[in-house]
Amino acid sequence: MPRTTGDYRIATSGSEQVLAFVPRPLPPDDPALAIDGQLAALLAEATGAIGRLKVAAVMVPSNDWFLYGFVRKEAVITSQIEGTQATLQDVLAFEATRTTDRPDDVREVCNYIDALTYARREIARPKGLPLCVRLLCEVHRRLMKGVRGADKDPGAIRRSQNWIGGTRPGNARFVPPPPEEVPQALSDLEKWIHATDPLPPLVRAGLAHVQFETIHPFLDGNGRIGRLLIALLAEHWGVLPSPMLYLSLAFKRHREEYYRRLSEVRAQGDWEGWTAFYLQCVREAADDGVNAAQRLFAQLSRDRQAITNQPTATVAAIRLFDQLPMHPIVTLTLAMSLLNTSKPTALKALDSLRKAGVLRETTGRRRDRVYAYHDYLKVLTEDTE
Numbered sequence: 168m169p170r171t172t173g174d175y176r177i178a179t180s181g182s183e184q185v186l187a188f189v190p191r192p193l194p195p196d197d198p199a200l201a202i203d204g205q206l207a208a209l210l211a212e213a214t215g216a217i218g219r220l221k222v223a224a225v226m227v228p229s230n231d232w233f234l235y236g237f238v239r240k241e242a243v244i245t246s247q248i249e250g251t252q253a254t255l256q257d258v259l260a261f262e263a264t265r266t267t268d269r270p271d272d273v274r275e276v277c278n279y280i281d282a283l284t285y286a287r288r289e290i291a292r293p294k295g296l297p298l299c300v301r302l303l304c305e306v307h308r309r310l311m312k313g314v315r316g317a318d319k320d321p322g323a324i325r326r327s328q329n330w331i332g333g334t335r336p337g338n339a340r341f342v343p344p345p346p347e348e349v350p351q352a353l354s355d356l357e358k359w360i361h362a363t364d365p366l367p368p369l370v371r372a373g374l375a376h377v378q379f380e381t382i383h384p385f386l387d388g389n390g391r392i393g394r395l396l397i398a399l400l401a402e403h404w405g406v407l408p409s410p411m412l413y414l415s416l417a418f419k420r421h422r423e424e425y426y427r428r429l430s431e432v433r434a435q436g437d438w439e440g441w442t443a444f445y446l447q448c449v450r451e452a453a454d455d456g457v458n459a460a461q462r463l464f465a466q467l468s469r470d471r472q473a474i475t476n477q478p479t480a481t482v483a484a485i486r487l488f489d490q491l492p493m494h495p496i497v498t499l500t501l502a503m504s505l506l507n508t509s510k511p512t513a514l515k516a517l518d519s520l521r522k523a524g525v526l527r528e529t530t531g532r533r534r535d536r537v538y539a540y541h542d543y544l545k546v547l548t549e550d551t552e
């Protein structure tokens with residue numbers, strides 16, 4: 168569907184003159200985006216898959232553990248899309264031991280988790296920030312905290328021309344709006360988010376992502392903030408009760424198409440093409456989540472049975488086991504604090520879980536040992552290595 172989605176403006180970058188793109192405000196118009204035919208079918212499939220994911224989340228005894236793993240999985244993959252090397256295993260190990268071989272990469276992932284947690288809390292708090300540009304700046308500040316992001320103006324809308332792909336704006340794949348156009352474009356996006364619109368919320372979250380990427384308001388981190396925006400909007404609009412969809416995995420699997428679809432909205436006004444792609448990614452991610460949740464749940468049930476069947480099982484061992492979904496990597500110190508118990512009792516619990524084949528010691532050391540819930544991690548960390 169060819170339509171114009173914005174205008175090119177001459178902008179200056181250093182000594183160069185370039186054509187920067189200024190998008191029109193949402194929603195798509197002339198013609199409006201119609202959810203019928205193939206798009207209606209894709210929407211129905213995506214919505215059905217989300218429904219199954221919601222059911223899977225309430226079937227498990229505590230949906231905190233489910234969310235715990237899935238949020239971390241999303242954090243790792245969204246950070247991997249453009250280069251972070253940290254794996255989910257690295258992040259979980261860091262959370263247990265506070266040490267890591269990849270401090271910068273792990274920090275980026277932990278920053279994402281902090282940023283998401285912060286944003287959800289603000290939106291939920293009666294006097295907190297609503298989902299607005301200021302909130303996104305605060306989210307950006309948290310995402311960019313630390314060594315690598317320090318020169319990326321954390322928390323601030325850019326005041327210079329940026330570009331995507333290429334070594335300078337002149338040979339870039341895409342030149343976002345000139346800095347003086349960014350505040351207005353963001354404010355239009357914010358208004359549309361809070362306006363009533365007949366399009367389904369799930370679709371709207373995808374449109375908001377594209378618009379955000381097109382504006383590219385920050386010096387770095389636009390991909391991660393824009394993907395986080397989808398999660399926040401989905402929760403805000405009641406599509407999902409919590410950020411349990413790890414959509415970035417589908418974007419990563421289809422990265423070339425992801426970038427191409429973003430470009431084609433700008434170049435050809437192809438909002439339909441983007442929406443079809445995005446809805447398929449939602450469906451893929453939701454199906455993936457259901458599948459993982461079912462396997463994790465089955466693993467937990469099997470192992471709990473095995474432990475309680477052991478003649479030497481202690482109450483402490485069972486209590487520790489029940490904490491493993493939110494601490495799939497544990498140390499003696501962590502076990503002592505989780506159980507609020509003495510060293511010998513915690514050691515005995517660890518040993519009992521090890522003998523039952525649930526935990527594996529990963530370091531081979533005599534001191535500072537680290538135990539991993541191997542079978543559980545194998546499922547959770549799929550596609551994140």
Ligand SMILES: Nc1ncnc2c1ncn2[C@@H]1O[C@H](COP(=O)(O)OP(=O)(O)OP(=O)(O)O)[C@@H](O)[C@H]1O
Pocket residue numbers: 245246247248249250331340341380381385386387388389390391392393426427429430
């Ligand atoms: N052709 C394009 N048009 C619009 N947006 C694009 C295009 N190609 C990529 N993008 C978006 O730009 C993001 C990269 O921007 P940036 O480096 O600011 O974000 P980031 O969070 O650091 O990236 P990332 O994906 O690097 O983790 C991509 O993840 C994607 O969302």
Ligand SMILES: [Mg+2]
Pocket residue numbers: 249387388389
């Ligand atoms: Mg980047």
